Amino acid sequence: MIDVQRLRVLRAVAEHGSFNRAATALLLTPSAVSQHVAALERSLGAQVVARSTRGVTLTRAGRIMVAAAESVAAELQHAKQQVEELGTDRVQLTVATFTSGGRLLLPGALTRLMPAHPHVVLHVRESEPEDSLPLVRQGAVDLALAYHFDGPLPAGPGPRSGSGLEWIPLLEDPLHVVLPQGHRLAERLAEHDTLDLAELAAEPWVLGCLKTEAYLRRYAERAGFVPDVRGTTTDYFFARSLVAAGMGISLIPSIALTPEIPGLCTVPITPPGPVRHIGVATIRRGDRPHIRTLVQALRREAMP
Numbered sequence: 259m260i261d262v263q264r265l266r267v268l269r270a271v272a273e274h275g276s277f278n279r280a281a282t283a284l285l286l287t288p289s290a291v292s293q294h295v296a297a298l299e300r301s302l303g304a305q306v307v308a309r310s311t312r313g314v315t316l317t318r319a320g321r322i323m324v325a326a327a328e329s330v331a332a333e334l335q336h337a338k339q340q341v342e343e344l345g346t347d348r349v350q351l352t353v354a355t356f357t358s359g360g361r362l363l364l365p366g367a368l369t370r371l372m373p374a375h376p377h378v379v380l381h382v383r384e385s386e387p388e389d390s391l392p393l394v395r396q397g398a399v400d401l402a403l404a405y406h407f408d409g410p411l412p413a414g415p416g417p418r419s420g421s422g423l424e425w426i427p428l429l430e431d432p433l434h435v436v437l438p439q440g441h442r443l444a445e446r447l448a449e450h451d452t453l454d455l456a457e458l459a460a461e462p463w464v465l466g467c468l469k470t471e472a473y474l475r476r477y478a479e480r481a482g483f484v485p486d487v488r489g490t491t492t493d494y495f496f497a498r499s500l501v502a503a504g505m506g507i508s509l510i511p512s513i514a515l516t517p518e519i520p521g522l523c524t525v526p527i528t529p530p531g532p533v534r535h536i537g538v539a540t541i542r543r544g545d546r547p548h549i550r551t552l553v554q555a556l557r558r559e560a561m562p
Contacts, residue, residue: 264297265323267291268295268307272320304319332396335396353383353552354383354399358494358514362559363559364556366559367552374551394539400546402540403537404536407473423539431512432533433511434512434525435525435526436507438501453528455531465509467494494510
């Protein structure tokens with residue numbers, strides 16, 4: 259039989275990349291961590307980590323066991339929650355959400371959820387997808403309102419943090435260029451309703467998200483230039499305020515274009531332009547009517 263504590267230790271090693279850092283996180287000694295991993299390998303008859311002077315990496319068998327460890331952790335968390343709810347009419351519901359999506363979709367959805375399920379005790383956590391999706395897999399949150407750009411769902415620190423989830427698409431959120439109203443392209447925009455990204459090659463940029471910067475650089479490379487990024491914030495409103503002050507231009511998702519700021523001009527990028535794909539991530543587990551109701555409510559809020 260596989261020891262659950264040994265799986266927990268392996269998960270920590272995978273997350274932190276070394277026995278020493280895993281030991282610190284688990285409040286164990288590095289020797290104890292090494293012994294747990296060695297005992298797990300003996301019970302499996304297979305090596306789960308490859309050791310080197312640079313740290314440790316998971317073997318194929320290790321990746322399989324970490325995925326199993328995450329599933330076990332999620333089920334144990336779910337069982338613990340069910341036990342805590344015994345003898346009460348209360349059901350705990352924890353939702354993680356990124357800021358702009360939560361602001362747009364969550365309040366209206368909750369006004370539909372709460373009357374239908376008044377026994378639900380709701381908790382909301384603000385969290386970016388690379389953090390919230392692993393929390394769903396681990397059972398720490400029930401549902402995540404998240405997004406991704408091109409490619410698969412974002413992965414967190416674990417080896418499979420973005421996988422194993424049920425992803426329910428809600429809406430597409432195209433990114434727009436935001437310019438000061440007196441910008442040299444203002445007259446050009448009177449005749450055309452989109453901008454080609456290559457036309458902005460010489461412009462300074464102020465961005466409201468580190469992931470948006472990475473995305474801009476990828477699209478700019480396709481357009482043949484390297485963007486001159488003068489500022490990066492963690493708040494789209496702040497980034498637009500800096501644009502209004504004349505510091506540069508910005509790339510802002512559609513749902514983050516409100517409230518309006520005077521003195522700004524917003525224009526779409528000529529297709530195919532960058533888009534955020536917004537959706538709900540959860541784990542399929544039995545009949546959970548309150549989660550089903552919330553997902554349906556989020557879908558209604560996302561409808562045009």
